[in-house]
Amino acid sequence: MLKKLFLSICLLAFLSIQAQDKIVYDIKVKGVKKTKPSFVKKLMETKTGKVLDSLTLENDITVLKRLPGVAHAYYQIFHSHDNLYNVFVYIQENFTIIPELAFWTTTNNQFAYKIGVYEYNFLGRNIAIGGFYQNNGYNTYSFNVRAPNLFSRNFGLAFTHQNWKSEEPLFFDNQSANYLYNNISSEILGLYQIDFNHHLTFGVNYFQEKYEYLRGATSPSVPQNLKVDKILYKLLYTYEDLDYYYHYLDGFKSILYLQYVTSENDFQDQFVIAWNDFFYYDRIGKKGNWANRLRVGFASNNDSPFAPFALDNNINLRGVGIIVDRGTASIVYNTEYRHTLYDKKWFALQANAFIDAGTWRQPGGEINDFWEDRNIQLFSGVGLRFINKKIYNAIFRIDYGFSLKDNTRGLVFGIGQYF
Template identity: 55%
Template sequence: MKYFLYMVTLFVGTTTAAQTISEVIVQENTKTRTSFVRKITNVKEGQTLDTLVLEADIIRLKRLPGTSHAYYQIHKKEDGTYKIVYGLQENFTIIPSANVYTTNDDEFAYRIGLYEFNGFGRNIIFGGFYQKDIFSSYGINFRAPYLFSKKTGVALNFQDLTTEEPVFLDSGTATYKYNNTSYEMLGLYEFNFKNRIEAGINYFTEKYVYRDGATSPEVPQNLKVKKLLYKVVYEYNNVERNFQYVDGFKSTFNFQYVTTRSEALPEFVIGFNDFVYYKRVGEKGNWATRLRLGVATNNESPFAPFAVDNNLNIRGVGNTIDRGTAAIVLNTEYRHTIYEKDWFVLQGNAFIDGGSWRNPGGDFGDFGDDQNLRIYPGVGVRFIHKRIFNTIFRIDYGYGITTDSTNGFVIGIGQYF
């Protein structure tokens, strides 16, 4: 019996030693630091070889903005241990951003920016934007998800946003000049490569200045309010990317509590969840669907938090054409690779964007109201550079088929969702 136990122990020990990782190499990385790759991956020298851990590391590396593709190799050494090689195909990561949108009433707006997505070789994101939407706006963003460790980081954002906003009154529609100046700080924590959370505060000032249109004695024509927003975002991400193709499921829950001392803009709670599903179709097709479910405190206020907007949810609908205190939005599209050679991809898509909103102070029956329901089918094209991060130049044209519909182009960088 002792001899049997001795042989079992010897066999297990020998097998374990033979599958030990004695060396981990990172190759082909020129900008991304090797120390950073070692920091965020789980495979280390001295561990037992486990291909499931290797696969998880590759998925994590593929998600980095600085990486267009990643792979691993396993080499058995003469002493019976293993050498692991991680290979990175890097993106060019100093990227301009651009979004342009128009409608058939000659509305034109744009946002341009410049961002570095792999700052200091550690996938730190830093940059800013300028927006022209009748008025000028700008913002600066800093995001370092792995600043403190492989799980913890921070995000800092500043924004000075000025737009012309419709305010919907019982007597008609008013037009206000709206300004939002905000300072935001978020702590970032990654439980594992599928689950992450961010939480923090946003201190901001809102200003409304009446320009023209309907008026109401209950709605002030000039308003300035300081607010504090508490924010929590939880994301589950099980999406795999292979250049322009995406497969998997992602869910993002966003909860915000906004405090204020103004009766005209009372405090409120807002929560919404984006469910996104991607499915490969054959060799060249990709189906993508996003469902947003959102609800907020049902204040009977003309300044409701959910907006119907060209650049957010319904392509072709126009710039903030309606508001509500709850929302259901569905975007679905089929993407097909028309042409691909080396670094360049031409992709076409056909989509349907649809949604409905609850009126401020209304009930959930408002979702079925023809005045709130909007459906916009359309088509688009994508010009994709496979070696530059998020370099997807998109042009979409949406055409409304519901009551009082418009139509128009939405142009931008990156997939719509």
Template identity: 60%
Template sequence: MKAVNKNHKSIHLFLFKIIIFVMFWLSLNCYSQEKRIEKITFSGAEKTKTHVLKKILISKEGGILDSIMLNQDMIRLKRLPAISNANFQTSCANNKCDVVVTVEENFTIIPEVNFHKTINQKLAYRIGVGEYNFLGRNIILGGFYQYNGFDSYGVNFRAPTLFSAKWGVSLNHQNWTSEEPLYFDGESANYKYQNISYEVLVLYQYDFKNQLQFGINFFKEKYNYLNGSVSPEVPNQLDVNKKLLKLIYTFNDLDYNYQYINGFKNEFHGQYVTSENEYQDDFLIFWNDFFYFKRLGEKGNWANRLRIGLSSNDDTPFAPFALDNNLNLRGVGILVDRGTGSIVWNTEYRHTLYEKKWFVIQSNVFVDTGTWRNPGGSFSDFTDSNNVKVYSGIGLRFINKKIFNAIFRIDYGHGLTKNASKGFVFGIGQYF
């Protein structure tokens, strides 16, 4: 009996070894059947450095061929200012694949010429230039000069992949001067406002959809009384140094096809500002922008932006949220009010009227709705009919598909609520 049991054990051990061998062989065979990327090449990249584009891709040479990942890489490339469109083709032999990525490059040296009116209806202008693919390395370098009765200028440098595919840096300097209204006790006064700032931000891309920016801004604010009402509680002159800690978190799931956008995006801004003066305390401010875009038919695009913002609720004329033509409600006017909270919904339908090769004419019909919390007020201010503003209107876009952000827009907005204004708003790029 012992001999029989021993033989049975030997047979079981032998069968077990065979099973292990077969499983090991099958695993090796399955592994060897996986298609792998042997080489990635780029077509159409004349200015942009191909090693910069390779660094941005998640798909790597030697890695597994994954069409889902490659499609995400094409979306990632189309988000770059330098690239207007991207697609890929693969060819495989013996499970070794060559991937050819074809890109269409944008012209990225963009001049800026802009004319607008100030709060006292004087004509102002702004000129500048930006290179959105500096040295072919996905670096943004730009500057501007503005005259609106005062001289202003700014320079900026942004390199999102300077250190690696995930880490970059942004450096900004601005010397801004303008005439701005302050509102208090139902009255208003105009001040010469100057802001001199230096900012450093660290840029981090966690993955395909999630990005983070954080850093510090050192700035000096100056207010000098020009004309209007006066109050013993509001200084005629203010000169204070401040520090601003900044955090921006972005979730981006947008897909671009030239002038058409599909998907949604969320962008959170948080700031903590410290100052040392009797008129302004340290304060927190945040706002969150939610964007939703839907392609409708062959030529239509529905676009939405919902902004919700709050700050420390100090009863001060220096409240941070402005009601302005160029920021939130088209047709409302220039800096017509301020608040410590803001809820704004912009919605519009964009329709391509004409498209020929590189040129597009696009129309839009929009509704802009917003409400504000008064400085020192309560949340019930958001539902106060005096604070709710609704504007509607139409507009046109003239688009060059081969030049980054080459969109000239003109909108006409008309107020639908009481004591409303109306007017034209011009600008570069889509309103949102």
């Protein structure tokens, strides 16, 4: 009898506790003009009728702040009646139709320009669509669409078609030659979100590469004209645990890239490329941000002038120049301190000081190449960031980098943070 009474009391206590759970009565999305409220609710794990959980809500807000169309987001909870509560989600939207216009001169003093337009919140559903045209003495164009939530909150697709032409140096026998490089590609990718922190990107890229000799050194072992069809199989794994607050970042992110390229020719065999980018960001006070990127990459070690890892201003070392060397493996570390000098309403101005360091394995070389002085590059410098807080990725950057080993130096311009 006492046992039954004890079990009855425990059951009543359990039911009483369950009855006190806070339940989501309604979710109201405020502040959106372009983004569809139904899409916002689709992305959230917090749902009407479910138990109200603050940790889940925090994760939902972080997911929303990662969207191109969202400058900032936060939530409030209000009691409705009984144990039912309303969740108000407030969103400050970004302007997401971004024109692109750039001018520069190439290494052979050719005037070049690039024009394009991208919409990063097409139909109010986090779909990015756009393209560009570029003329650097040759005609280049690209079109792409990326819909990460096309089929569900976890699964989407991306497609890109591009016809790229540029004059690029190739390095062989301690000499170099300039070639016209043409890459015509079509790529389709699946985008899958495993959970809050883990994401997969996978797919295939069919492309044709052409190399046409322009000037410089020649060698019987290096063709003056080359045309080859290739297929690239791609897998990306992303782990992201970043906290976003406007242009400030805090936390850790890792992206692993795995690529397998098939080709049939005498100068480029089938090969594998793999690299990992590790990012670490730390908020320092109210105006400081310390940013770090470590990239470690390896490819099949073919003794070929067509090595995949380039040493370049716009990729890894600010001030080094445009494609000044190539390798089959690389280790690069970038670190910079960003400090906000001015921050009012829609505009912010940041200054930064940086160090970029890297080393390369020469095509066909050994691991010991990493430690040889001729392969190690070390740059430092300062820069400015002009930030429009109301427009997605509207960060114009300018950096001045100089070598700590020789007299190499230069200015680097771009859109978005360097990393």
